[in-house]
Amino acid sequence: MTPMFDARQIRRAFGRAAHSYAGAADLQREVEAWLLESLMYLDDSVPATVVDLGSGPGRAAAAMQARWPKARVLALDLALPMLRQAQPRRGWLRALGGRRAVLPICADAAALPLADASVDVLFSNLCLQWVEDLPAALAGFRRVLRPGGLLLCSSFGHDTLHELRAAFAEADRAPHVSPFATIAQFGDALMQAGFRDPVLEREPMRRGYPDLAALMRELRALGATNALAGRRRSLTGRARFARAAAAYEPLRDADGRLPATWEVITAMAWAPAPGAPIRERGTEIASFPADRIPLRKRR
Template sequence: MSDLHQHDTFQRVDKVQLARRFGAAARHYDAHARFQQEVGLALLARMSESSVALDKHQSPALTPPAAGLDLGCGTGFFLPHLASQCQQLHGLDLAPGMLQQAARRGSGALLLCGDAEALPFADQSLDWIFSSLALQWCERPAQAFAEIHRVLKPGGRLLFSTLLSDSLWQLREAWRTVDERSHVNRFLSLSQLQHALTLGGFCAPELQSLTWSLAYPSLSGLLRDLKGIGASQVNDERQAGLGNRQRLLRLGEAYEQFRQPDGMLSASYQVCLGQLTRN
């Protein structure tokens, strides 16, 4: 484990602040989470495809896997979709406010407040883990993957999505013309993510990087969505928030270079979709 900590790529994250920020956004999160929902549904589709492939090699009389986890479940949007995939579904999130919203889904999931880097589960106790756009907030990604590896049973599956380093590059570039700061959360590159997975115990991970392009009539829509889901900058440079009116006006002018022929402003996310099996 000492080797894990020595070589883990990490970013400074105030987890108390992170939990407070996402918790405060919980009640209106879903109204601003169109992108997050699209990514999670794409991941669910992959989960269903792989489950069908597995079922072809199993007896139809077999019951569903015993235990599954939605890691970073947020408001619980995906819990009803996941409930049929196991006998006992768990939902874990760092923010109590998110779990309060998740409890209203009526999914039957057992909800727990906890940290991905210190999972409150016994060794080899889970059949699968689903995690959509949550792992990018970890301070030590390799530690989180080591925990996932620890709690999965041999042959257990991890299905996850996470943001990569080119996410919101347009916003980052526009901010730099204003004050030479990025004001955008920093995420791992694909190679750094692969390294973190390997350190965490997953062998030769094969990952897919996709670009999600969103369109907004004005920059205010993008900024409103980021604030609405609690995803304003949370790592490093905490003092460099979104700024005052004059700076926002300058930001809007700088962002105009990314207006498309159809009149919409482009905002891009680089997303990794991963599906791994524990040896």
């Protein structure tokens, strides 16, 4: 089966964007703030282990370490340069004033190098749109969360950059914008993975740009370049870019700016009790702690 994404391209793009990401990530920081506010649902409970998945420069990981100084906070990202960019942050590599250090780990969201039932809070901000098999990734999240553990995540939804997708479709047959899951698909994937009490919200956000080139520069600064396996491997070329820009032009708003839509999906869900099944490839698989399996002794 041909993969949808080129994983090496994703890693390279975010690695190159390590130095520019912080200056371009206004929307990402806004959504991150929404998710951090949702931690209030934990009340006064203090988690032992917290994971910031797709941590980028580690802002959320640092915020959660400050919130829970005694917790073990892991910052996971696919791009090692992103983790290195975060290292100078206070408290990132060494504990200060009794605070534990955030632990950086270079890892793939689709293959978490974490033990079963070892995480209390799994936080992921705008990372899951780069995961090819969303149900499998969420099943992995469920695997590492302890029963009753909290999943708090966000992703871009189906309508994201639909203007850009349509403009390039007028200029080129090759794909230029990744497909994004609908909120229904996201909810189905959570249920399939066995999460309980999921709460999903959808928030369309719009940004304006002076021209197509400015939008493309921002996407490159964020690392959000075309990483589709079926993308054109040569440069887009001036003629194709000009055709895309011409197709985008009629969308200019009253302020004279080109609109770009970002559909943000946020989700909160809880890991179920031991024994709740995970559905994988049409089969329900359940796991139990060994000490919960009843034994019958022969007389």
